[in-house]
Every structure is written in C-alpha cells, then in structure tokens.
Amino acid sequence: MPLSPDRRLRLRIVGALTLVVGVNVGVLSVLVWSGLRVAAVGGWSRPAAVGVPFVVGTVLLGAVGLVALQARYGSRSAVAGLELTVPEGDGPRNVAGRVQRLATQAAVPVPSVAIADRAEPTCLTVGSRRSPTIVVTRGLLAELDDDELDAALAHEVAHVANRDLPVVTAVAATVAIGDRLLERERLLRRVLENAVLLGLFTGVGIFILAVPILVIGVVYLLVSAVARALLGVNAIALGLFAKTREYAADRGASQLLGDPAALASALETLSDSRPKRDVRLHASATLGIVSQPLPVSTDDDDGEVHWVERFLPPVSFEGPADPRGLNRGLVWLHVRVVRPAVAAVRRLLGWRPATHPSTEARIEQLRTLERRRRADAT
Template identity: 40%
Template sequence: MADDLSRRMAATLALVLAIDAALALLAAALLDPWLGSLLAAAGVASSLARHVALSVAVLAVLVAAQLRYARRELLAEADAAPTTAEAHPDLHARVTRLAALADAPVPAVAVADADVPNSFAVGGLRSGTVVVSRGLLDRLDPAELDAVLAHELAHLTNRDALVMTLASFLPALVSDEYALLEDDLPDGARPLVLGGLFVAGYVLASSFVEAPLLSATAVVQYLVAAGVTVLVGGVALGLLATPVVYLARSLSRQREFVADRGSARLTGDPAALASALSTLDDAVSPPTADARGRYEYAGLDGMCLLPHGFDEGGDADDAFRVETRAHPPTAERIDRLRELAAEIATGG
C-alpha cells in the first residue's frame, strides 16, 4: 500500500510540474507580443531567447506561488491560526513527543476556530503544519488525540501532505477561490493597482497596436488583445488543471489508509484512532447537499481527517466541506484499524 501511495504521489507531482511547464510555455507565447520589445531593449534579441526567458520567469512564479501562497490560503480557508506552547501546552507537548518518536521535524501547530471536529496537515519543504479544530480538542480523550496527531504527522513524513498542498493551487485558482489581488493588497489599493496595470498594459501594447497610441482604434485593439490573452490563458488553465483534480482525489483516498496505519504504528494503539474516527464522524450531521455531481474544487478537498470539513449546516455554496468521494468510507477505515488491532493483540 505504501508503495502504491509513493507511485501515486510521484505521478501527481510529475503532473503538477508538467502542467506548470506547459502553462509557462503558453504564457511565454501570450506575453511575448507585450514584453518582446522590452526584452529586445534589454539585449534578448532572438525570439527563442525571449520565449526561454519568459518561460523560466513564469515557471518560477508558479512554483513560488504553489509553495507559499497555497499553504497560506489553505490555513486561511479553515480559519486556522498558529498557536504557541504557552497557549496550548498540552497540544504542543503531544506533537513534539510524537515527532520525536517518528524521528521527524517538529511541525508548526495551528488551531482552527471551529466547533466542528476535524484536522489536516499542510505540507512544506522542510516540515509542515498540523491543524486541529477547537471541536476536535474538546471531544477526544488523550489517547484518541495522540492517534489523530500521529495520523497528521504520517501525512507530513510520507510527504503526501506536500504533494496535496502543491496540487491544490491550480484547481483552486481555476475555481476562483484565490482572490490574489484582494488578499495581498492593503484595503483600498486594489483599484489603484488595477488602474496601474491597465495603463502599463496599454503602454506595452503600443509595440503591436497599429494605430496612434491615444486614438479610439488603439484602445479597442488593446482591449481586444487583452481579452484574447486572458481568455486563452484562462481556458488553458482550466483544461490543464482538470487532470490534477482527479489524480489528487485518487491520491487523497489512498493516503488516508496509509496515514491510518502510520498512526497505528507510531502510537501502537490502532483502536484509539478507530475510536477517534467513530467519535468525530458521529459528532457531525451529514452535509445538506451532495456536491459530488458538481465540477468544483474546494481548497482543502481531500486533505482533512474526515470529509465533513469545518462547517456544519448552512448554505452548501458557502460551507467549507470536502467532497466525500475523495475520502475512503469512515466505516472501512475503522474496520481496517480494528483488524490491525486484532493482529497486534494476537501477535500476527
């Protein structure tokens, strides 16, 4: 099972990187008419050299965004704030002890401001972040809490949390879950930035617009060129992100079984995780709407311990939830853990 997970992780990561490269090449082709004159003035004369320079620049931006922005947005999606050992000493002590047992770096710890019990892990290059909700901390006994924390640590040590974090970026971008300008700009600055981009684009368009710069014809040609660039780029992004969704869902299902076994090995108590899964599953009402028939991608799709997300009830379009088909059935996970507990008890 672990070998199968490794193959799925490698396939998902390779697909994400291949799509990044394809997007970078397409972006270079779309941006060349706009930036070609600037690059030529900077000494990049040949068309091939311009495409290589633009492709490398776009690829660097994409990878940097996936490593930094996706992690930040996933935590924000769950309303999770980093916590300290002073604020949650028992929680930090447990994570530190379990990380030492696993011979793994101690991850950061965050607590989601939600009564619904759940948890997830966000991957990073060096370590990651384990997120638990207030509801989870309130409902689990010490052994169950250790089992859940060990499960999330298994996601980090297996590196599947990192792959899922990277894979979440492009689909979430397509589904318009990331408001890049709104999130990164001070209040009131967005109109100024958009206006500046409009003016800068208009100036750059002077290299290919065949009309006097301040004429109505030039404005129309600029708007058409900008619209075509955005439309082609958006359609390509949507098409290329689609296979990531399906491969990430497949990975999500397999990774839960492997992390369950990793938790059982680390704590030596499979029954504790089975009990925790049963407790948390019973604590949440079923979703009021079935999202399985819709093409959409929630930012934390498939990344939580259980598929009920962090919101209970409310409107389905506003609720933060994970599609159930991205997870194995909880009952099946519990049965496998009980079988493992029986094997350990009998020395099998």
C-alpha cells in the first residue's frame, strides 16, 4: 500500500524550518555586524552599492544556504564516529531485504542499510529522501522478534514517505553543535570549580588566580549562554514537529503492515531496553525510533581523553559536612544552603528538551488504531 506524506505534518515542518532559518539569520547577522564594525574601526568605508537591502539579502541567502547544507549533510554528525558497515547481500536477519520490500510497498526510494556495532537497541534514518540510509544497531537486531523488526523498519520507511528527513536533519545539526558546546561548558565548569577551590584552600592563591578565574568565568558564561540559547531553539523546533513526526511515522508503519500491535510491541521492547532517563540531548536521539542516544564517547576531537577529564576530578558538594572541621554555622550553611543551591543549579543545567513523545502515548495511539482495525474487520 503506497504511503503519501502526512498532511498534518507539513505545516509543522514549514514552521520548524522557518525557525531554523531564523536562527541562521541571527547568527549570520551578528557575524556580519561584527565584521562591519571591525572594518569601520580599521578605516574601511562601506561602498555605496553595499546598502542595507544588499546586506539583508545576502544574510537571508546565506541563511537559506546554510540550512540547505545542514539538511543535506547534518545527519553525518549524528552517526560520525560510529562503526557502520554495509551488510553483504541482505545482511543479518535479512534486514536489507526487509527494507527493500517495505520501501517498494510504500512506493518510496529504497533506503540503503548500514549496521552499527552498538549494543543500544535503536534504528534511525539519515540522508535525503532521494538517497536515505537506515542505520540499525546490532542491539536492535538482537532484541526484536521478526514482527517487531518489520514494524521498526516500517516506521523508518514511513519517515521517508513523510518527507520529514530534511527538517529533522537540520535540527539534528543544531543539536550536534549544542552537544559540543555543552561538553565545553562542562569542562570549563570543572576547571573553574577546581581553580576556585584551589584559591580558597591556599589562601593567597585566590589573589594569584583572580585574573584566570575571571577570564575562565567570562568564557564559561558566554559558552553557557550560547548553549542554552541553542537548547531553547531546539526545544521550540522539536516541540513544533517532533511529536507529530513520530505519531505520523507510527501511523504510516501501521498502515504499511496492517498490524499496529507489532509496532506497539517493538516500542515496549525498546522502552524496556533503553535508559529510564536520557542524560543529555544528542543528535542520534533526535533521529532514532526512540530517544536512545548513541554518543560515541566523551573524548576530544583528537580521540584522546581531554586533559580536564584526566587531571581535574569533578567537584562534589553533596558529601556530608564534617562537624569536627566546621563550626555549627558553617555546617548549617553547607547543609541548608550550599547543597540545595548546587543541586538546583545542576538540575537547571541538566535540562534537555524532549526529542520524542512518551512511549506510553505512542503505544496508546497504536492500540486505538488496532481497535479500529479489528472493528472494521468485523
């Protein structure tokens, strides 16, 4: 049964793409304004031909171009570093043959298949509608039975049919940028905490380290502000279309297979296998069938553990205060003020927008579809 794009999803896709374009316009505007200011300080005078309309048009064109590049190549960031292999023939459990059959049935381009050597059970679709690739982990192949595997693959084929890959890929690209900024924020916070503690414990060291602490603090605040702004943008973009996107793919898979219960069973299995709470937003979680991130590592770009991770231990404020080393006032301050304040800040810094609707809500929708199917059959 051929699948057509979900109509309710189209307007939300347009809204999400408009938001992503707006973010790129903002970034380019800041860069252009900064460049013009620096050039003006250097004595460069703007030619008369380079007026406001020209600058605005250039910024808009550049923003659209950036979004097009993100939509075309952004998904690579989600699978970068994963050990992907193209299976020979139809691959394990005939996975490529299953995808070909489902894509032919849905009348969409047949996606290629890549196997990720990861234990996390998930699958995701990357690339464009003309040349999509479904990435399946070995954990998924091990966890799901035949009907559940068909349902999970049908869900990914439905994404291709719904033509939502460009917008989710563009959002995943901004998520990947946010991931890296959040990693830098965490490392800077650890450096700042250790520098402050070192200065406090050494006494005089606080004066020696005052300037470095101030510089690190300013950089940390800038990185944190940009990372939080990206988190907010991602939250709005995901809120616009993420739930609708997954619900539409669930309905498409049910229509393709004629068996909503199989996908409901697959989601239950995957929900039991994934962490109860995702520790961070991740590009691969944005693209996956469930919110199961596939982070490669916490290593730096060169593949080696970052020196901050190697030499600076995380600072903990949650341990019990020692009344033998502190007077009652300091003990009360530590227990009643410092510890709760630090816990609240960490909860705030640990907030991440949801990448998927709840599994329970998706299963309930599928059960409703199953009841309707049975009612129609009788």
